[in-house]
Amino acid sequence: MGGVFVTGTDTGVGKTLVTAAIVHALRRDGIDAVGMKPVATGVDRDALLKSMDAEIIARHSGMDRSEYELVNPVFLAVEAAPYMASIMLRQEIDMERVFSAYRRLRERHEFLVVEGIGGVMVPIRKGYYVVDLIKDMGLPALIVARARLGTINHTLLTIDACRRRGVEIVGVVMNMVDHGNPVEANAGSMIQELSGVPVIGSIPLLANPVDAIDSISRYVRYDLLLT
Numbered sequence: 001m002g003g004v005f006v007t008g009t010d011t012g013v014g015k016t017l018v019t020a021a022i023v024h025a026l027r028r029d030g031i032d033a034v035g036m037k038p039v040a041t042g043v044d045r046d047a048l049l050k051s052m053d054a055e056i057i058a059r060h061s062g063m064d065r066s067e068y069e070l071v072n073p074v075f076l077a078v079e080a081a082p083y084m085a086s087i088m089l090r091q092e093i094d095m096e097r098v099f100s101a102y103r104r105l106r107e108r109h110e111f112l113v114v115e116g117i118g119g120v121m122v123p124i125r126k127g128y129y130v131v132d133l134i135k136d137m138g139l140p141a142l143i144v145a146r147a148r149l150g151t152i153n154h155t156l157l158t159i160d161a162c163r164r165r166g167v168e169i170v171g172v173v174m175n176m177v178d179h180g181n182p183v184e185a186n187a188g189s190m191i192q193e194l195s196g197v198p199v200i201g202s203i204p205l206l207a208n209p210v211d212a213i214d215s216i217s218r219y220v221r222y223d224l225l226l227t
């Protein structure tokens with residue numbers, strides 16, 4: 001049935017939350033959806049899944065341990081862009097490992113939600129960026145943007161980078177929106193007007209963001225990802 005690549009305007013904008021919530025909602029609708037974090041960096045937690053993002057995604061995908069190595073095929077234990085981490089650790093990033101895990105998950109499941117790392121111009125290898133990974137996976141991009149001063153600029157830059165690489169964009173999700181602030185509340189419609197990319201979700205700033213995983217259908221038109 002396909003999949004989607006969840007990217008963002010930055011790190012910390014809500015990609016993991018949106019990825020887990022979409023997987024959760026699709027599974028509740030009876031679709032065998034799973035998530036993936038192809039490349040992760042960060043503190044080594046000394047757990048079966050070293051990446052916290054991968055653990056959250058695996059939990060909501062209902063995966064068993066036999067699939068853990070496919071959820072996050074590459075982990076680098078330095079909190080930095082992958083290319084930076086690979087230089088610091090003198091560790092090559094094996095993209096074949098990433099694509100082989102990707103192909104296996106796509107063969108086994110109906111729908112795959114891939115979480116990117118940081119934003120689209122995060123370097124993975126020299127001259128190879130997250131946007132190139134999206135293109136090579138052949139998935140449409142969903143852009144998560146944090147509604148805050150600066151978001152129009154960050155989102156339009158992200159859309160432009162995707163278009164230059166020929167990456168299709170299914171939509172933008174505005175996250176952490178303070179509806180009491182007219183600038184934040186209206187940023188999504190201005191992005192849609194200027195770029196022509198539909199805003200398919202708006203998630204408020206939540207006291208308990210984990211609640212959004214259960215109630216994502218209230219905030220995001222995830223059904224549009226299936227067409």
Ligand SMILES: Nc1ncnc2c1ncn2[C@@H]1O[C@H](COP(=O)(O)OP(=O)(O)O)[C@@H](O)[C@H]1O
Pocket residue numbers: 008010011012013014015016017018175176177203204205206207208209210212
């Ligand atoms: N709508 C929201 N309201 C409040 N907190 C949020 C919201 N969305 C995400 N968060 C929190 O912000 C942090 C960053 O979100 P995360 O999904 O990990 O971002 P990313 O994957 O882009 O780095 C997390 O602690 C998450 O729980």
Ligand SMILES: [Mg+2]
Pocket residue numbers: 015016017053115
């Ligand atoms: Mg994340």
